[in-house]
Amino acid sequence: MYRRDYLVRLVEDMTKLIAHVFRLKQERKHTEALQKVEDLLRRQFRLNSKLLGSLSASDIEKLFHNQGFLDADSLQSAARMLEEEADILMDMGREEEAVLHLTKVLELYLTAILHGADRKLLGLPQRIADVRDKLRAYAMPVSVERLYFTYTEQEGDFAEAENTLYRLLDQNGMAPDEARQFYQRLLQLEPEELERGGLPLDEVYEGMAELDRQYADSI
Known part of the structure; x- marks a missing residue:
């Protein structure tokens, strides 16, 4: 009290x-x-x-x-x-x-x-x-981007989490395998929840495919 x-x-x-x-x-x-x-x-x-x-x-x-x-x-x-x-x-x-x-x-x-x-x-x-x-308009340090990625995923803002994920990949702040685990976690959710988070199921599969194309040698 x-x-x-x-x-x-x-x-x-x-x-x-x-x-x-x-x-x-x-x-x-x-x-x-x-x-x-x-x-x-x-x-x-x-x-x-x-x-x-x-x-x-x-x-x-x-x-x-x-x-x-x-x-x-x-x-x-x-x-x-x-x-x-x-x-x-x-x-x-x-x-x-x-x-x-x-x-x-x-x-x-x-x-x-x-x-x-x-x-x-x-x-x-x-x-x-x-x-x-x-x-x-400003680039964020990797430490901040990683916190923001965790936060947006926990909040169910999956579209924003995905955007952050690609910024981290560009900065070498996240390994491709860790990024793929993000998509795998999303596949465990109901389609309605993915829709609410701005990342429908078909876009989750598209994201995984794009990740595989860009980082085929790293995953």
Whole structure:
């Protein structure tokens, strides 16, 4: 109960802050907006923007482990603040820095949801979709693509999982045999489920055939 109350209060604080930051961005008060995010990070997580900017996503994740368990809800909350900071940086024209932040955010969100984070606390699936859309024009690291592949398959978004699979193959981030196992898993599902996931049964067979053509010597 105490844990849930803490998270509810945290989300309330974050909601108020995001609304305040939005007004500051409209007024072009970017430095003040960044300071508001910094204040909440320090108050709630004892972290600061400089530290989060210097650490990799995997190192940030380690900060949220307690006795071998990942505090996935605190992780997604900290990532939400990092996302807000990235949006401010983008608004300031600091695109490269903002993209680096957003890439970390996406990895942290994916890690959180794959470790059982409360999906409704911050609307996590929608947050993932929003950040992924912001990064469509940029190449993602293999580590992020692999998390995204796992997530989209688990979500039943098979068409998006297949798209990610081919990006991984192009980056040598996935072996052809592992890719074929994806299609084999899909063949265990009902045709109606495949339809809902955007990859009908005939397209699953087409995907397997294309994979075999492209990687005949590797499978």
